[in-house]
Amino acid sequence: MSEPVKTYNTAVEATLEVIGGKWKPVILFLLTFGKKRNGELLRLLPAVTQKVLTQQLKELEKDGVIVRISHNTVPPKVEYELSEYGWSLKDILHAMCRWGDAHIERTCRKLANPIRPE
Amino acid sequence: MSEPVKTYNTAVEATLEVIGGKWKPVILFLLTFGKKRNGELLRLLPAVTQKVLTQQLKELEKDGVIVRISHNTVPPKVEYELSEYGWSLKDILHAMCRWGDAHIERTCRKLANPIRPE
DNA sequence: CGGCATCCAATAAGATACTG
DNA sequence: CAGTATCTTATTGGATGCCG
Numbered sequence: 001m002s003e004p005v006k007t008y009n010t011a012v013e014a015t016l017e018v019i020g021g022k023w024k025p026v027i028l029f030l031l032t033f034g035k036k037r038n039g040e041l042l043r044l045l046p047a048v049t050q051k052v053l054t055q056q057l058k059e060l061e062k063d064g065v066i067v068r069i070s071h072n073t074v075p076p077k078v079e080y081e082l083s084e085y086g087w088s089l090k091d092i093l094h095a096m097c098r099w100g101d102a103h104i105e106r107t108c109r110k111l112a113n114p115i116r117p118e
Numbered sequence: 119m120s121e122p123v124k125t126y127n128t129a130v131e132a133t134l135e136v137i138g139g140k141w142k143p144v145i146l147f148l149l150t151f152g153k154k155r156n157g158e159l160l161r162l163l164p165a166v167t168q169k170v171l172t173q174q175l176k177e178l179e180k181d182g183v184i185v186r187i188s189h190n191t192v193p194p195k196v197e198y199e200l201s202e203y204g205w206s207l208k209d210i211l212h213a214m215c216r217w218g219d220a221h222i223e224r225t226c227r228k229l230a231n232p233i234r235p236e
Numbered sequence: 237c238g239g240c241a242t243c244c245a246a247t248a249a250g251a252t253a254c255t256g
Numbered sequence: 257c258a259g260t261a262t263c264t265t266a267t268t269g270g271a272t273g274c275c276g
Contacts, residue, residue, distance in 0.1 A: 029130045
């Protein structure tokens with residue numbers, strides 16, 4: 001009944017298992033600029049629904065790359081932040097950001113509301 | 119009828135549009151070790167079917183990061199290689215490989231047939 | 237060998253309503 | 257505010273057979 005030990009053919013596959021979700025790299029990237037609340041993430045990612053966001057956050061938490069901080073207040077306040085382990089993804093995330101910038105330039109597309117550190 | 123200009127909220131999204139497919143980073147990573155034939159890729163990625171592989175390769179070609187080389191022989195021979203633009207993804211791919219190595223270590227999983235340069 | 241077409245199953249995502 | 261539950265639709269993926 002216990003999980004069989006997973007094997008991979010390339011190490012890249014192991015990485016994808018953690019950050020391979022459609023929105024995970026973007027969420028993690030946003031968190032490199034600091035803690036974010038659920039509602040903030042929804043505003044920053046207009047194309048993502050509450051359901052999908054919750055799913056992705058739960059998986060990221062289960063994989064130990066983010067931490068969920070629930071303040072017991074009324075109204076509720078929940079914050080998400082990168083865990084120490086999550087910070088080890090910074091190189092990948094920022095490389096993806098740099099490549100994306102160049103790719104947008106190349107394809108004549110646009111950054112609507114470039115998100116940069118506050 | 120023409121494609122509207124896409125806009126993004128983060129540059130990371132633009133990157134994901136190119137390498138966001140489930141197998142794309144792995145395929146690209148394998149190609150950093152040199153040209154590969156269709157059949158080779160199928161062998162290296164036992165979990166991927168011909169149909170899915172073909173799809174991913176086509177999209178990568180359309181996005182300009184790989185090149186399809188079709189030799190007009192019998193039997194047919196088709197090779198795929200990184201384009202010059204595709205090589206600009208190297209930093210991301212190798213960062214993903216390094217992180218995956220560490221993650222496998224951390225989670226006590228295994229690399230079945232570690233793929234390294236020939 | 238490499239790849240396409242078809243059909244069908246599995247999974248992911250959207251809409252809406254409701255709750256502590 | 258930050259979710260959950262349920263239902264429905266859309267997208268993705270597997271299996272099989274055929275073709276240049």
